[in-house]
Amino acid sequence: MSDSNNKNPQGLDPEVTEKLRVQANELVEHVNAGDYARAMTLISDLSEVRDQSLYREVGRLTRSLHEAIRNFQIDPRNAEQQEALSKMTDASDRLEYVVQMTGQAANRTMDLVEETMPKAHVIRDEAAALRDEWQRLRRREMQPAEFRDLYGRIDRFFVTLTEDADTIYNNLSEILLAQDFQDLTGQVIQKVTNLVKEVEEHLLSLVVMASHVDQLTGTVHEIESAEVSAEQGVGPQMNAEEREDVVSGQDDVDDLLSSLGF
Amino acid sequence: MKILIVDDFSTMRRIIKNLLRDLGFTNTDEADDGNTALPMLQSGKYDFLVTDWNMPGMSGFDLLKAVRADENLKTLPVLMVTAEAKRDQIVAAAQAGVNGYVVKPFTAAVLKEKIEKIFERIQ
Numbered sequence: 001m002s003d004s005n006n007k008n009p010q011g012l013d014p015e016v017t018e019k020l021r022v023q024a025n026e027l028v029e030h031v032n033a034g035d036y037a038r039a040m041t042l043i044s045d046l047s048e049v050r051d052q053s054l055y056r057e058v059g060r061l062t063r064s065l066h067e068a069i070r071n072f073q074i075d076p077r078n079a080e081q082q083e084a085l086s087k088m089t090d091a092s093d094r095l096e097y098v099v100q101m102t103g104q105a106a107n108r109t110m111d112l113v114e115e116t117m118p119k120a121h122v123i124r125d126e127a128a129a130l131r132d133e134w135q136r137l138r139r140r141e142m143q144p145a146e147f148r149d150l151y152g153r154i155d156r157f158f159v160t161l162t163e164d165a166d167t168i169y170n171n172l173s174e175i176l177l178a179q180d181f182q183d184l185t186g187q188v189i190q191k192v193t194n195l196v197k198e199v200e201e202h203l204l205s206l207v208v209m210a211s212h213v214d215q216l217t218g219t220v221h222e223i224e225s226a227e228v229s230a231e232q233g234v235g236p237q238m239n240a241e242e243r244e245d246v247v248s249g250q251d252d253v254d255d256l257l258s259s260l261g262f
Numbered sequence: 263m264k265i266l267i268v269d270d271f272s273t274m275r276r277i278i279k280n281l282l283r284d285l286g287f288t289n290t291d292e293a294d295d296g297n298t299a300l301p302m303l304q305s306g307k308y309d310f311l312v313t314d315w316n317m318p319g320m321s322g323f324d325l326l327k328a329v330r331a332d333e334n335l336k337t338l339p340v341l342m343v344t345a346e347a348k349r350d351q352i353v354a355a356a357q358a359g360v361n362g363y364v365v366k367p368f369t370a371a372v373l374k375e376k377i378e379k380i381f382e383r384i385q
Contacts (some may be wrong), residue, residue: 063320106273114280231323231354236345236366247347250372253365256349260356 016053020046064110064209091192098185105181112171112178119164126157263288264306268299269343274366278312278343281370283379296320299327303335310380315351319344323355330359330364338379343368353360 021048133150136142136215142150158254214221240248265287269275275292282290291306293299295317303311311329315320320328322342330334334367341362352363361383362376 103273107276110276110280112271230346230348230351231353232321233323233344233346234348235316237347240347244351247349247352247365250365250368253347253352253363256352257363258355260353262356 013053016049019049023049054216057212061209061213065206066069091195094188094192098188101181101185105178108178109175112175116168116171119168123161123164126160130154130157263287263289263310264308265312266299266302266306266308267291267295268293268311268317268325270294270314270317274314278373279372282312282377285374287377293339296322296325296328299325303329303338304332308338310377311338311340312343313340315342315346315355323351323358326355326358326360327350333338339384341376341380343373 023042027039027042027046030036030042130150130153133142133146133153136149137147213219237243237246240246247256265282267275267278267282267290269278269292272292272294275294279290279292281343282288287310291302291308293302296313297319299311299313300320302308311325313325315322322344326340326342329338329340339361340359341364342360343364343366345366346352347365362381364372364376
């Protein structure tokens, strides 16, 4: 609120407070002088000043409220505002898209890993078996017929090794490409973050306005402190290193559990 | 050795399934929350339960308590693999009778160590 600098902490105009002061003094004088009829008129004037300032304040707040709501862009009366509205509702679609993209990337990566790992296993096992045979050959423990078998086996191994190495290389490069979601989801998340910040700012000005109304009318709210139960789970913790109530890794968990006698 | 993996994200179930397979445990089933998992545990003969904490429907913590309260399941070893990192929660899980607690993100080595530790204690 731009004119808030001219106001006292209760949110009243200086003009109003000045009027109050003058009339209050007059009231005391009249009461002391025994002029009760005049005093009564003054009391009624005083309450009128209060009402007027209240009306003025309410009018001003209504305008600000209207402005704030318009800033929220939730009034789809024209095409421009409809687009802004879709910006708001779009946010959840965007986040859904992030979930989808990351899920796809994770599954694609795991498909390729699951396809690649057995190949590495087979190569390793065959290489180990061939090495044993090769050692036997070097120790001259091999019969000519066995050597001919080994000859063919090594030949086949070279062929499959080349093919499998190509497959493994291609799978790894596909895994690399599957990480491209980070770029896209990063952009989407940044957009949504900006939107959240924007909404937060507008909300904040609404809260300030509401507290203004409370001060003027003398309303006191009983705010129940809602203790969030951790039993249903609260998800990953940010800045774990800076917090006392949160473990910052498996070592912390192990220490805690062993302190409990685990 | 039959193992039930409970996590609401299929990606995490798949990761755990793969890690367990590398450790030699190939007989695994999956459930996406406690409500699905509990009847499976009650009807199938599972030897081990790996569960997340934060899931829609029945949470892993409630599942742990339900398992401990069930006459036929109360000795089932339970490993929690979760992003829940509050000290209070870990203490609560320990008090509810969890056998191991792995906090996400975790490594294959940590999962292996915790599982082996649990089986050591049982045998």
